[in-house]
Amino acid sequence: MASVPTVDDSSSQARHYEWQYLELMRRIWETGDERTDRTGVGTRSIFGTTLRFDLADGAMPLITSKRVYWKTATRELLWFLTGDTNIRKLCAQGVEIWTDWPLDKYRRETGEEITREDFSKRIVEDAAFAERWGDLGPVYGKQWVDWPTYRYGPDGKYERGPGINQVAEVVESLKNNPGSRRHIIEGWNVAELDTMALPPCHKTYQFHVADGRLNGLMYQRSCDVALGLPFNLWSAALLQRMLAQQAGLEPGEFVWMGGDTHLYLNHEELVETQLQREPAGNPVLELGRKPDSIFDYRIEDFEIRGYSPQSPLKAPVAV
Known part of the structure; x- marks a missing residue:
């Protein structure tokens, strides 16, 4: 097993923000409880973990010991903010983060061994096919911008009420009541979990204003450290920015903050390789403009300077 300096190492390299991520990876791989998981792949897992990053001066927690496709993660975040739950618009942009879940369902229900590439292509080209097979249920974005409410109507029947846009409400509360302890975006809607392709992993966001600075906290109930966490760190920090x-x-x-924080057993090659690498550089995010609304950002609004990552590391996604 490769040796990774601990986060309190006195060397200048150890103080790089990424060492805490690599140390977390090492600790899970060396000491995590080996267990059977929902996917059947198996994991090594620890519980209750924390990482902290200072976002001052444009700094972002972008992993450098392997390439992270931050534009893909950004497109996903912008998609969340639309409230859309169908993968069609993602696939049209070449974003396949969510394709495996509807693809798996399609294969199981039809028996057709369609390739991922052909499935995604059909989703983009065939609106009816996308409507039937591309919807994920009320996942993240739906809960963020259209949390369902229910009420008794004039006829005494229980009916759907207006949805709650949690993101818009947080923006307004940050502006008008910055000292509030209720700047929260929640994705864990217990009543709708069974209808989601995957219940939210990064489930709760809370924000805190102090001395004109916005601090953010994201709690993740389940975290794939090798593949998911680099995307999750970027996306949550970007939303905060x-x-x-x-x-x-x-x-x-x-x-x-992570709950069940784990590495999949079939990610061994990725883990061993990444733990032999050292982070370097301090990428900085520039926002090209200030849109009129949190919902009006475009991919062109984000520019990263100083990002020179090492080569990509691939591993299978557990569905």
Whole structure:
């Protein structure tokens, strides 16, 4: 097993923000409880973990010991903010983060061994096919911007009420009541979990204003450290940066908290390779403009400087 310096190592390299991520990976791989999981692949897991990153001066927790496709993660975040739950618009942009779940369902229900590439192509080209097979249920974005409410109507029947846009409400509360302890975006809608392709992993976001800086905390109930966490760190920090800009605040500290924090057993080659690498560089995010709304950002609004990652590392996704 490759040796990874601990986060309190006195060397300048050990103080790089990424060492805490690599140390977490090493600790899970060496000491995690080996267990059977939902996917049947098996994991090594620890519980209750924390990482902290300072977002001042444009800094972002972008992993450098392997290439992270931050534009793909950004497109996913922008998709969440639309409230869309169908993969068609993602696939049209070449974003396949969510394709495996509907593809798996399609294969099981039809018996057709269609390739991922052909399935995604058909999703993009055939609206009726996409409507039938591309919907994920009320996943993240639906809960974020259209959390369902219910009420008794004039006829005494229980009916659907207006949805709650949690993101819009947080923007307004940050502007008008910055000292509130209720700047929260929640994805864990217990009543709808069974209708989601995958219940939310990064489930709860909370924000805190101090001295004109916006701090953010994201709690993740289940975390695939090798493949998922680099995307999750980027996306959550990006959302915090966008909220800070919309509320007229400076970015502060980003805190990530993990519940079941794990590595899949079939990610051994990736883990062993990454733990032999050292992080380097300090990528900086520039926001090209301030849109009128948190919902009006475009992929062209984001630019990264100083990102020179090492080569990509691939591993299978557990569905």
